[in-house]
Amino acid sequence: MSPREVGVLGLWHLGLVTCAGLLERGHRIVAADPDHALVSDLKAGRLPVAEPGLAEAWARGLADGKLTVTASLEALSAVEVAWLTVDTRLRPDGGPDIEDLDQTVNGVPGWPRVLLVSSQVPVGYCGALLARLRPRGCSDIGYVPENLRLGHALADFATPDLLTVGCSAPKVAETVEGLIGAPMHACKLETAELTKHAVNSLLATLITFGNGLGDVAEEVGADGREVADLLRRDRRFSPNLPLLPGPAFFGGTLARDLVALRDVAGEHGVHLPLLDSVVLSNVQRTGALVDRLSRSVPLEGATVVLLGYVYKDGTDAMRDAPGAQFEHELTERGATVRVFEPAVAPGNRPQAWYGTWQAAASGADAMIMVRPRVLTETEITELVLACPDAILLDLWAEMRGDLSHVIVPGVGAELGSQI
Structure with missing residues (x-):
């Protein structure tokens, strides 16, 4: 598993855990979020959420230079792989509200060829997203459903019970395997999205x-x-x-x-x-x-x-x-x-x-x-x-x-x- 440069977009619980998990595997991380105040805190090592082991992993990444934190979404165009981890807001009825997610995605001027999505999205979202982002450089997309338990998130990321990866093409599964190195089940995008809802x-x-x-x-x-x-x-x-x-x-x-x-x-x-x-x-x-x-x-x-x-x-x-x-x-x-x-x-x-x-x-x-x-x-x-x-x-x-x-x-x- 050779180190790669990964851009992680969305720096709340899901994004921070994803950054930390990838750092522990030796990858270089460009952590991006349009919230300037949040980015300022993260650069100083002040995290907005509590999770066992997260602050320590974040501090190590900053100290050894493998973690870059930025509010510039343009930085994502230069990474090898992007990972969308914006935490999806809830509607009043409890369902997913993807308005903020779409707004953040639309603010990125250019994307790498492969985009992974772990944000909580409805069935069909990733396929439609790929069609929107192709003119901006993205040619393949993968859906990696998050099943991180609060309080156990780093351990869940390191050793998932079952890593399901929805893929627009076979090489997406190869990309995820190279990043995480865990056993996985590759399937269609819609199958992975529906599985997340079903679980x-x-x-x-x-x-x-x-x-x-x-x-x-x-x-x-x-x-x-x-x-x-x-x-x-x-x-x-x-x-x-x-x-x-x-x-x-x-x-x-x-x-x-x-x-x-x-x-x-x-x-x-x-x-x-x-x-x-x-x-x-x-x-x-x-x-x-x-x-x-x-x-x-x-x-x-x-x-x-x-x-x-x-x-x-x-x-x-x-x-x-x-x-x-x-x-x-x-x-x-x-x-x-x-x-x-x-x-x-x-x-x-x-x-x-x-x-x-x-x-x-x-x-x-x-x-x-x-x-x-x-x-x-x-x-x-x-x-x-x-x-x-x-x-x-x-x-x-x-x-x-x-x-x-x-x-x-x-x-x-x-x-x-x-x-």
Whole structure:
């Protein structure tokens, strides 16, 4: 795998991880973004997102001269391969909004012969993009769907479970193999684009099914988490199925592909009512969980602590953050909300943010474990002693058996010593 010069366009989470992953493989990177303020920060090593190992890889690239950061999109015409990594915005309904993506692409005066796309785009986008860019030097295009988990993105880039590459020509697959060196499956552009939609739509459907199954389990006296475990043991399924009852899916990633798949199906006269029901169920999930809490503690005038707020472990991402949705639902019901979330960046802290869990939990009527591992095992033990009467909605079943009043989705309410 010989080093190549790669231009990466779009420098937020996806683009930064792509740069870092390629740098680790010895390639030279021209990192471009039209946002001058962002470029200035990146040149100084100030990254806008948190991801384990990312800041260190970025600093090494700057120090050894293999990483160039620029706001000049003209620089992309001189690289061997360009990689489009602009993070696609979300429409109000959760689908992909490609307006900013198109605006950025249109601002590039010239392209190298090969362009790779990892931005989140609807089926058919890459083929249409190639037709638009041919007059500006691009002769081949590849779609490399991103499946980077926040908090694990560098590892996912280094060792993907399955690297799918949609290709306008066979040499595109050869280009990707030379850059990444990982096993891949080469296919048509449309196949790769649809696979991306399908993967996240299936994950969203399984999560929603697990939540609904858990609700039924609670009503009939079953253990929904045990049911999920038994399903995973069935050899017809996978031991990794995301079926444990818990919160809605957040962050926008799954919803974007779910809505995109629904939209493209509708455009071609195919009706998928299953996807409509998944979207609706997920929208209603946070409110349903707060309603579940209200059956154990009156929320009007109550003080409720959110333990965790950001999208997930290992990141400070606030887009479609679960804490924000819980805060809204609780406030609508008359509760006073406090937040303990050490991962949130200082500039993004909610108004009711507390610096310690002790201060946040003092005198609280209820708590919600919004994300897992926000507290250490020692801190959980201390919390139990400090708040023996508080109701806890434990979305991740981290504290089952530790408190006298615990609500675990899919299992039941106020379980405590009964577990």
